[in-house]
Amino acid sequence: MRKRRTLIVLTSLLASSLTAFLPAGAARAAQVLQIAAxxxxxxxxxxxxxxxxxxxxxxxxxxxxTDYIQPNLEVEEKQLDANFFQHQPYLDAFNREHxxxxxxxxxxxxxxxxxxxxxxxxxxxxQLRDGAQIxxxxxxxxxxxxxxxxxxxxLIKLKDPANIFATARDIVWNPKKLKIRELxxxxxxxxxxxxxxxxxxxxxxxxxxxxxxxxxxxxxxADSPYAxxxxxxxxxxxxxAVLKLVAxxxxxxxxxxxQDTYHGAVLTTF
Numbered sequence: 001m002r003k004r005r006t007l008i009v010l011t012s013l014l015a016s017s018l019t020a021f022l023p024a025g026a027a028r029a030a031q032v033l034q035i036a037a038x039x040x041x042x043x044x045x046x047x048x049x050x051x052x053x054x055x056x057x058x059x060x061x062x063x064x065x066t067d068y069i070q071p072n073l074e075v076e077e078k079q080l081d082a083n084f085f086q087h088q089p090y091l092d093a094f095n096r097e098h099x100x101x102x103x104x105x106x107x108x109x110x111x112x113x114x115x116x117x118x119x120x121x122x123x124x125x126x127q128l129r130d131g132a133q134i135x136x137x138x139x140x141x142x143x144x145x146x147x148x149x150x151x152x153x154x155l156i157k158l159k160d161p162a163n164i165f166a167t168a169r170d171i172v173w174n175p176k177k178l179k180i181r182e183l184x185x186x187x188x189x190x191x192x193x194x195x196x197x198x199x200x201x202x203x204x205x206x207x208x209x210x211x212x213x214x215x216x217x218x219x220x221x222a223d224s225p226y227a228x229x230x231x232x233x234x235x236x237x238x239x240x241a242v243l244k245l246v247a248x249x250x251x252x253x254x255x256x257x258x259q260d261t262y263h264g265a266v267l268t269t270f
Contacts, residue, residue: 030054030057030058030059031057031058031059031241032058032059032061033053033058033059033060033061033081033082033241033242033245034061034063034079034080034081035060035061035062035063035080035081035082035083035084035245036063036065036070036071036074036075036080036082036083036084036085037062037063037064037065037071037083037084037085038064038065038066038071038085038203039064039066039203039207040203040206040207041111041113041203041206041258041261041262041266042084042085042203042228043062043064044261045084045110045111045249045254045257045258046060046062046084046249047062048253048254048257049245049248049249049251049253049254052248052251052253053244053245053248056244058241058244058245060245063080065085066186067184067186068085068086068090068094068139068185071083071085071086072086072091072094072098072100072102072231073098073100075102075231075232075233076098076100076101076102076233078233081232081236081239081241081242082105082230082231082232082236082242082245083102083230083231083232084110084228084229084230084231084249085203085228086228086229086231087141087225087226087227087228087229088104088226088227088229089141089144089145089164089165089225089226090139090141090142090226091104091229091231092141093139093140093141093165094139097140101233101234102231102232102233103231103232103233103234103237104229104230104231105229105230105231105232105237105238105242105243105246106237106238107246107250108229108230108231108246108249108250109227109228109229109269109270110227110228110229110230110249110250110254110268110269110270111227111228111258111266111267111268111269112220112224112226112227112228112266112267112269113201113202113203113212113226113228113265113266113267114202114212114219114220114221114224114265114267115142115145115146115149115199115200115201115202115219115220115224115226116199116200116202116205116210116212116215116216116217116218116219116220117149117150117153117197117198117199117200117216117217117218117219118189118192118197118198118199118200118205118210118215118216118217119192119196119197119198119217120192120193121196122196122197122217123217124217125153125155125217125218128155128176128196128197129176129196130176130177131176131177131178131179132176132178132179132196132197133178133179133181133194133195133196133197134146134150134178134179134180134181134195134196134197134198134199135181135182135183135188135191135195135197135198135199136180136181136182136183136198136199137182137183137184137185137188137199137201138182138183138184138185139185140165140167141164141165141226142185142201143167143168143182144163144164144165144166144167145164145199145226146199147166147167147168147170147171147180148161148164148166149199149218149220150178150199153218155174155176155178156171156173156174156178157171157172157173157174158170158171158172159171159172164225168180168182181195185200185201185204186204188200188201188204189204189205189207189208189210190208197217202265202266206262206265211265212264212265213263213264213265227269230242230245230246230249250270254268255268255270
């Protein structure tokens with residue numbers, strides 16, 4: 001019995017000695033935080049801040065998606081903790097359409113991806129022909145965003161010029177008789193040869209090798225209201241891990257990374 005007690009004491013002392021040599025916080029298992037994101041720029045920014053979060057005891061795991069549907073559904077179904085890929089108008093429209101309950105994390109706006117129009121058939125708007133085909137995203141918020149940008153260029157007029165949920169049915173002036181084609185956002189770079197203009201979300205433009213500041217026929221300004229944010233469920237929107245994620249995304253280090261990496265194609269909001 002005495003030998004057994006001695007062995008237990010020695011084992012305990014050895015464990016304590018080893019712990020003393022570990023980095024602060026290493027003795028505790030890191031908290032896993034699973035985040036859905038679009039590949040560019042969202043997942044790239046998240047990968048950059050991983051070391052910041054690791055130092056705070058958080059193991060950030062990033063799951064990359066190529067669509068705008070599953071990232072919200074998987075958060076709603078508690079398969080993932082939060083996501084980083086969307087702006088508030090899209091989130092509002094998604095919740096209405098799918099009866100989900102995703103919410104924006106407070107003060108979590110990170111960046112704006114100025115929405116651009118691209119063409120392989122014309123170099124300037126003066127060359128746009130009557131009856132031209134204009135491809136836009138088929139989700140309600142980004143479709144309206146496209147129409148608002150076309151309106152800003154003087155190509156159309158909407159019944160309510162400020163309606164962020166406008167549809168093609170709201171066009172009241174279309175002198176060139178432009179034909180609006182609504183397509184899945186991820187496919188828009190692939191149809192550039194088939195349409196006259198495609199209005200493409202910047203994450204998909206960057207993934208397709210397009211440079212918004214160089215290649216866009218016209219583009220939103222830095223005052224765009226479509227800032228990308230972190231979204232979660234009501235039950236974890238204010239969890240310490242999610243709030244630490246937001247703080248890291250809005251840190252000076254993250255800001256410099258965005259500026260150095262995207263050269264104006266992505267603009268921070270902080």
